[in-house]
Structures are given as structure tokens and as C-alpha cells.
Amino acid sequence: MPIEPDAFVWGALLGACRIHGKIELAESVMKKLLKVEPERDGAYVLMSNIYSSANRWKDAVKLRRAMKGKNMKKTPGCSSIELDGVVHEFRKGDKSHKRSKHIYKLLDEIMSHLKNHELLAH
The missing domain is CATH 1.25.40.10 (Tetratricopeptide repeat domain)
Known part of the structure; x- marks a missing residue:
């Protein structure tokens, strides 16, 4: 069919x-x-x-x-990650996660590390 x-x-x-x-x-x-x-x-x-x-x-x-x-706007994308059986979702600029400050701090550290090792274009 x-x-x-x-x-x-x-x-x-x-x-x-x-x-x-x-x-x-x-x-x-x-x-x-x-x-x-x-x-x-x-x-x-x-x-x-x-x-x-x-x-x-x-x-x-x-x-x-x-x-x-048509008053349409682009819907922001969403990323998901599973950790210890729990699915966490993130959107661009999203700060609703209870540990968002910690998450963004870690991301800043990773970015800094990549820049220091020239793995990321400046």
C-alpha cells in the first residue's frame, strides 16, 4: 500500500x-x-x-x-544530550537549565582552551 x-x-x-x-x-x-x-x-x-x-x-x-x-519567525533549534539516563535540552542562549551558569562557565573554559591551542579560528 x-x-x-x-x-x-x-x-x-x-x-x-x-x-x-x-x-x-x-x-x-x-x-x-x-x-x-x-x-x-x-x-x-x-x-x-x-x-x-x-x-x-x-x-x-x-x-x-x-x-x-505571514508573521512567521524562525524557530530556534534545539540540541539534546543524554547523561545518566536523563535527557537535557538546550536552545541558543537558553538559560533555563538549573545549572546554566555552570554550563556556560565550562563552555567559556573550553573555548579559551581551544583558542590558546589555535584549534579555533580567531
């Missing part, structure tokens, strides 16, 4: 189009993705990035304006 692709399938294909530089296919996938889930902000951002990578700046700006016109 055939199964209709959902937004996750179309989103994965759109991401693959970016990796492989398949702009025309990405445009087709974007149309199908927006039929399934028209308010998917990540699709607009990803397609805008695809256009930018191909130096199609006008198309990228057009998509960003479309997002703005």
Missing part, C-alpha cells in the same frame, strides 16, 4: 537538495511541502538558504519577506 509523504519526508528531501545543490528539485519539493504544511517556518528558512548558496539573492529575500508577511 503506497503511503503519502508527510512534512517530515518532504523536509528531509529538501535538506538533501541543499546538500547536493539540486535547486530545481528543491523548488518542486518546497511546493509539495507547503501543500502538506504551509506554516512550516523551517522550510522557508532552508529554501532561502538554498537560494543564497546558489547566489539567487532575490529569491532568498522574496522568501524571507513571505515569512515576514
